[in-house]
Amino acid sequence: MRGLEVVDSSSSRPRDDPDKSAPVNPRRSSHRCCIRFHGLRLATCSLDQRIKTWTLDETTGNWASDDDWKAHDAPVCRLSWAHPEYGTILASCSFDKTVKIWEEGGVEPARGSDANAGSRWRERATLSESRTTGASVRAVEFAPRQFGLKLAVLSSDSILRIYDCVELHNLATWNLTFTIDVRLLQPPSTPPMSTTDMFAAPGTSLGASSNGKSYGSSVTGGRPGKREADGGWSISWCKDATTGQLIAVAADTYGLVRVLQLSDSRSHKTVFTLPPNASGATDSPAITTVAWAPLCGRRFHLIATGGREGKVNIWKISPPHTNVTTEWSVNLAGTFDDHQSAVTRVEWNVTGTILSSAGNDGNIRLWRSTYGGIWRTMGHIHTEHGDDEEMHE
Template identity: 40%
Template sequence: MHQSSILPSTHTDLITDAAYDYFGTRLATASADQKIKVWRRGVDGSWEVEESWKAHDSPIAKIAWSHPEHGPLLASCSYDRTVRIWEENNDEPRNSGKRWHSIAKLVESKGSVRDLAFAPSEFGLRLATISSDSHLRLYAPSLPSLHDWYPLSSPHIPSLIAGDDKPSQPHPAEGGISRMLGRTGGPAESVGASTASGGNEVGGGGRCLSWCKEKWWGMVVAVGEGSDGDVQIISLPQPSPPVHLLTLTLNAPALPSTPSSAFPPQSSTPVSPIGSKLITTVSWAPSCGREFHLIATGSRDGFVRIWKVTTGEGAGSDGQWAGEVVAEMNDHGRTITRVEWNVTGTVLTSSGDDGKVRLWKATYADNYACLAVFDAQAEDAME
C-alpha cells in the first residue's frame, strides 16, 4: 500500500528542489523565494519545520546533503552564480534562525549553478557542481577546516570533448585568496541571459549531474550538457587531468516508446520536442553486483530514458566505454523534472510537469513497466 502525506509548506514561491538526508529522517526543501527549510519527521510520521533561513540572493536551483560521516552539512546552488556550504550547530535551538550557518561561499562560476552533488563517501568530502558556463567543477575543503574550499579541477566540457581543454589545477591557496578578497561571479544572471561561455538559461550550458556509485571506477560523473540530448561521462582522477570517457547520444534511431497499459500517458498524442531534447535530469543507478551500469535521464521532450553502459571487457571492440538506450517511456507527456533510483538501483522514480510521480521497474523480459502513479491533484481531492 502506498502512503503519502502533505507538508503544509510555508515557502512563498515555487519549491525548486527537495532532498532527504542519509537516514531519511530529515528533508531539506529549496525555493524560488531564496530560502531553505529543514524538516524533521516525528515519531507519528508527521513532518515539522525545524529551521528556515534565507540562503541566496536569487532562486535556489538544488540542494544536497553530505554523507553523515562528514558531519551535518548542506550544499546549495543558485541562479546568483554561487554555491554555499552550510553547517549545522546542534548547540543552537531549533527554529532559532541560527542553527544553520554558512561556512563557505564558492564563486568561481560565470553562470548560474544548476546542479551539485557530494561524491560517494569513499572519495572523501568532495563536491561537484555544473553551471550554465559549461564548467564541471570539483571542490574539496582544506582540512581540517571546512571554511575554505578550493577547486580541484574545473574542465570546460565542450573543450574537454574536443580535446583542447587545458587542465586547470589551481593551488589550494588560490581559491582561498579569491574568497578572502570577496571576488564574486558578477551580477545575478537573469533567465534567458547569455553566459560568458555562450550558454543560456533556456538551452545551452550544463544542467544536471550524477555520480557513479561504484568506487572501483574512481570519481566518474554523468553530466547533462548542451541542448542535443547528450550525456557526457567524465572521469575526474586526482591529481591527473579530467578525462572524457563516453558520450551517450540520441543521434541513433530512437526506440519505440513504451507507455504502461495500466497507467496511460497524459495524452495519446505524440509529444513533440519542446525546442530540443535537452537533458533536464540524470541519475546513475547503484550497481548492486551488475556487470554494467544503468543511467536514467529525463528531458524536455517528455521522455524518460534508461541507458545501459558497459566498461572493460563488456564494452566495445576497442575496450572503451559504450552505451545504448534500453528503455524509453513517455507516459508523463510533459517535461521531465526529476529521475532518481532507489538504493538498489532496481526501481526508478520520475516526475514531470504533468504533476505526477511514476515508479518504474524492469520485468523478467527487461521491459520497464510502471508500478504506480502518484497524483498530487488526486491527493488534494481526497482531503
C-alpha cells in the same frame, strides 16, 4: 500510500509553532527536495530564497520541520547532503551565482540584524567562481564518501567545477581542482552502442540495432550563442568506487550526456556519451535531468535521463573487461514517453531497482524491471488536482 507533507516556507506560521507537520499547499514556493543518506532527514529549497529541513517521526511516519532560514539572495536551485561520515553538511546553489556550504550545529546568538538568528545551520563557505562568468549555478552534488569530501558544481554556462575540502574539521577552505567547459569536450572513441528489446512502453516502439553505430561522435564542441540559455542542467556521480571517479553531466542543448572520468592528477577524459534517443541524433531538445543508480551487486550500471523531449531513457552500462575489451558497453534498455511533456526529474531508489520520474503533466511515474529484464511502468502518482495524492497502477 502516505504522501510527503511539506509545509510551505512562505507560510505565516511562527517558526516555533509546535504543529510543524500540518500540511500546507507546497506549490507556493518549495520546488526541490533532497533526502539524507539514512532517509530520516529531508531538506527543501524554495523560490523565496529559503531552505527548510525536516525530520521523520518513525512512529507516526510524519515529517516535522525543524529549521528554516534564508540561504541565498535569489531562488535556490538544488541541494545536496554530504555523507554522514563527514557530519551534518548541506550544499546549496542558487541563481545568485553562488554555492554555499552549511553545517548544522548549536544555535548561535543573534548578531546585529542577522536574518537567520536562532537557526542551527551555519554558513561555513561560499563558492563564487561562477560569478566570474556571470552564470547561475544549477546543480550541486557531493561525491561518494570514498573520494573524500568533494563537491561537483555545474553552472548555466556548462562549466563543471570540482571542489575538495582541504580540512575536514574546517569547512571554510575548499580547493578548486577542476574547471571543465563541458561544451568543448572532445568526444571519446565511442564504443558501439545499440538498443535492446529489454523495454516495453505503452504507445512506443523502438527497433533493435545491431549495426554497431556510434552515437555522439559528431559533436565536437559548443555552439555559439547565449551561454545562459544553452546552460548546464544536471550532474550525477557514479556510486561505485571501483570504476574510479565517474560523473555524468547533462549540459548544452544537444541532448547529449557526457560521462567523465576524473583522476587524482587533475586530468579528466570523456569515457562515453549518451545520446538523447536511439537514433543518435544530436539536435534533440536538452536533457535536463540525469541519475546514476546505485550498483547494489549488479555487474552493470544503470543511468536514467529525461529532458524537454518528454522521454525517460534508461541506459544499461557495462564496464570494460580488461581481458576482453577496454571499452564501455552502452545500451538503451528502456525508453518511455508516458509523460507526454517535458521530464523535469528522474531519481532512483536506494537499491537502484525502481526509477521515479516527474514531468510537466503533473505526474510522478514509477518504473521497474521485470525478472526478464524488461522495464515497465508500475504506477503513477497524480498531484495536479487537489492536495491529496492518488496512486494509480
